[in-house]
Amino acid sequence: MNKEQLFENIKRKKSFLCVGLDTDIQKIPEHLLNEEDPIFAFNKAIIDATADLCIAYKPNLAFYESMGVKGWVSFEKTVKYIKENYPDQFIIADAKRGDIGNTSAMYARTFFQELDIDSVTVAPYMGEDSVTPFLTYEGKWVILLALTSNKGSHDFQLMKDEAGEQLFEKVLRKSQEWGDDQQMMYVVGATQGKAFEGIRQIVPNHFLLVPGVGAQGGSLEEVCKYGMNSTCGLIVNSSRGIIYVDKTEKFAEAARNAAKEVQAQMAEQLKVIL
Amino acid sequence: MNKEQLFENIKRKKSFLCVGLDTDIQKIPEHLLNEEDPIFAFNKAIIDATADLCIAYKPNLAFYESMGVKGWVSFEKTVKYIKENYPDQFIIADAKRGDIGNTSAMYARTFFQELDIDSVTVAPYMGEDSVTPFLTYEGKWVILLALTSNKGSHDFQLMKDEAGEQLFEKVLRKSQEWGDDQQMMYVVGATQGKAFEGIRQIVPNHFLLVPGVGAQGGSLEEVCKYGMNSTCGLIVNSSRGIIYVDKTEKFAEAARNAAKEVQAQMAEQLKVIL
Numbered sequence: 001m002n003k004e005q006l007f008e009n010i011k012r013k014k015s016f017l018c019v020g021l022d023t024d025i026q027k028i029p030e031h032l033l034n035e036e037d038p039i040f041a042f043n044k045a046i047i048d049a050t051a052d053l054c055i056a057y058k059p060n061l062a063f064y065e066s067m068g069v070k071g072w073v074s075f076e077k078t079v080k081y082i083k084e085n086y087p088d089q090f091i092i093a094d095a096k097r098g099d100i101g102n103t104s105a106m107y108a109r110t111f112f113q114e115l116d117i118d119s120v121t122v123a124p125y126m127g128e129d130s131v132t133p134f135l136t137y138e139g140k141w142v143i144l145l146a147l148t149s150n151k152g153s154h155d156f157q158l159m160k161d162e163a164g165e166q167l168f169e170k171v172l173r174k175s176q177e178w179g180d181d182q183q184m185m186y187v188v189g190a191t192q193g194k195a196f197e198g199i200r201q202i203v204p205n206h207f208l209l210v211p212g213v214g215a216q217g218g219s220l221e222e223v224c225k226y227g228m229n230s231t232c233g234l235i236v237n238s239s240r241g242i243i244y245v246d247k248t249e250k251f252a253e254a255a256r257n258a259a260k261e262v263q264a265q266m267a268e269q270l271k272v273i274l
Numbered sequence: 275m276n277k278e279q280l281f282e283n284i285k286r287k288k289s290f291l292c293v294g295l296d297t298d299i300q301k302i303p304e305h306l307l308n309e310e311d312p313i314f315a316f317n318k319a320i321i322d323a324t325a326d327l328c329i330a331y332k333p334n335l336a337f338y339e340s341m342g343v344k345g346w347v348s349f350e351k352t353v354k355y356i357k358e359n360y361p362d363q364f365i366i367a368d369a370k371r372g373d374i375g376n377t378s379a380m381y382a383r384t385f386f387q388e389l390d391i392d393s394v395t396v397a398p399y400m401g402e403d404s405v406t407p408f409l410t411y412e413g414k415w416v417i418l419l420a421l422t423s424n425k426g427s428h429d430f431q432l433m434k435d436e437a438g439e440q441l442f443e444k445v446l447r448k449s450q451e452w453g454d455d456q457q458m459m460y461v462v463g464a465t466q467g468k469a470f471e472g473i474r475q476i477v478p479n480h481f482l483l484v485p486g487v488g489a490q491g492g493s494l495e496e497v498c499k500y501g502m503n504s505t506c507g508l509i510v511n512s513s514r515g516i517i518y519v520d521k522t523e524k525f526a527e528a529a530r531n532a533a534k535e536v537q538a539q540m541a542e543q544l545k546v547i548l
Contacts, residue, residue: 022377062373062380068388069346076342096373098397099336100424100485103296106336114342123372125399125419127426145399150374152401155448159441161433167441174429211374 001090001118002139003182003207007231009055009088011274014267016232017259018056018092018209019046020239021078022063029247039067039074042251044081046243049252051086053259056235058092058209079115090235091117092143092209098123098130105133112137119143121187121209124171128178135179142184146171147199149189149212172202181206188227190218190236196226207233213262214241220262224269232273238262275364275392276413277456277481281505283329283362285548288541290506291533292330292366292483293320294513295352296337303521313341313348316525318355320517323526325360327533330509332366332483353389364509365391366417366483372397372404379407386411393417395461395483398445402452409453416458420445421473423463423486446476455480462501464492464510470500481507487536488515494536498543506547512536 010016021043028042035041059078064071082089097107111120119141122131134142147157147168157168188199190212212218213236227234246254284290295317302316309315333352338345356363371381385394393415396405408416421431421442431442462473464486486492487510501508520528
């Protein structure tokens with residue numbers, strides 16, 4: 001999927017919501033545990049209930065890997081289900097991978113070639129040759145960690161060099177030598193508020209993947225105020241705030257209502273640019 | 275496994291070699307492709323041929339994930355085989371994970387609880403709460419990326435702050451607030467040569483996992499000269515330089531010979547401290 005198609009979807013659905021499929025066997029409704037594949041059954045219900053309200057799904061690999069082989073089966077089934085039934089959805093493998101060149105190339109092959117997923121999150125610590133193998137696939141995206149939503153983001157990402165440039169700013173600037181806004185996005189946490197203003201000076205045209213709205217306490221309004229650009233430029237993720245609002249047999253309906261609420265707020269914010 | 279046991283194994287085997295199981299279906303001997311699980315068949319043969327010459331095995335997850343579900347099966351079988359047949363081996367899941375707290379906790383559960391692996395490599399970019407969930411398991415280890423062996427290590431890891439401290443030095447220093455040398459190690463690439471001298475001033479007692487000897491061009495002699503401490507403090511990894519030296523039916527014998535050569539060099543270096 002290219003940037004134009006993504007923006008078309010956002011305009012059509014009046015939404016830039018990404019639903020995070022952080023599916024944890026210990027948190028899904030009990031009645032699903034009787035299913036042959038409870039994780040997939042949960043995901044399928046959530047997807048069917050929310051697909052017209054969001055433009056992306058983001059399964060976090062950790063949750064699937066924690067189930068071992070069974071988890072990988074559920075993950076692959078989920079990806080396949082989205083692709084077959086909702087081909088307009090942008091799929092993000094939240095994997096935060098990053099390794100030396102030949103190893104990153106293996107990860108790229110897995111996510112882009114084997115699974116045909118649209119994008120993968122990548123950690124920048126190991127530099128250029130850990131990122132560029134992901135950039136050789138036409139129509140596929142690297143979403144590079146820049147300024148994350150967690151408390152630990154302060155430990156290293158805000159480090160300033162002798163010229164006053166912070167590590168996350170260096171990541172934003174340097175990585176533009178490796179790929180452009182048709183193949184790279186950046187993770188910027190919603191909890192970072194005003195930092196979006198400075199970030200838009202370095203990457204005015206890139207899409208940003210924004211976790212941290214909802215359970216982690218970020219404000220959608222603030223993110224839009226400082227982060228939105230003329231093609232929206234935002235994919236805002238919510239995981240726990242949508243998929244776990246209800247644990248009864250009505251969980252999917254409740255997820256739909258939660259997604260609908262966020263989508264309505266997004267439609268409001270989009271009026272500024274549409 | 276604790277630090278004392280690891281050093282005991284090093285003394286007994288006169289080796290601090292880790293064999294990297296970067297097993298790629300496209301690179302293993304052709305005759306194995308007839309096996310039911312070629313990846314496991316390869317690993318089993320390599321392990322049986324090298325176990326008395328090394329003290330650790332390091333499967334890199336990328337190579338298994340690239341095979342999807344089948345790959346995870348091979349990975350789990352490999353771990354189980356090592357644990358059952360060579361329980362003195364230190365197993366490193368080279369995964370380079372790192373995510374927000376609740377997600378890192380899922381990864382920790384996977385590797386330490388489900389798979390009972392000794393250690394996992396973790397990327398430091400997201401800071402404290404992405405690392406500490408891995409530190410709550412008794413006898414298990416975090417191996418944190420510090421100064422890696424690849425060219426891209428120069429992009430961010432060498433960034434200097436206003437006081438002249440480099441990012442990788444900050445990682446070494448700051449992370450000591452999270453865990454001690456009984457639960458943390460650091461990745462330092464063999465290609466970094468003299469940098470070991472400065473690193474030993476910050477982490478005199480920690481074990482270092484050292485990739486980059488062999489195919490990547492690092493020198494074992496230099497690593498030992500600047501990096502060895504009184505309990506060795508080094509686990510030196512070789513992957514391609516051992517597992518892929520021969521592609522005929524004699525591949526395991528060839529791997530053994532390659533490992534033997536490295537082990538003999540290591541025995542020589544260990545004379546300094548034993």
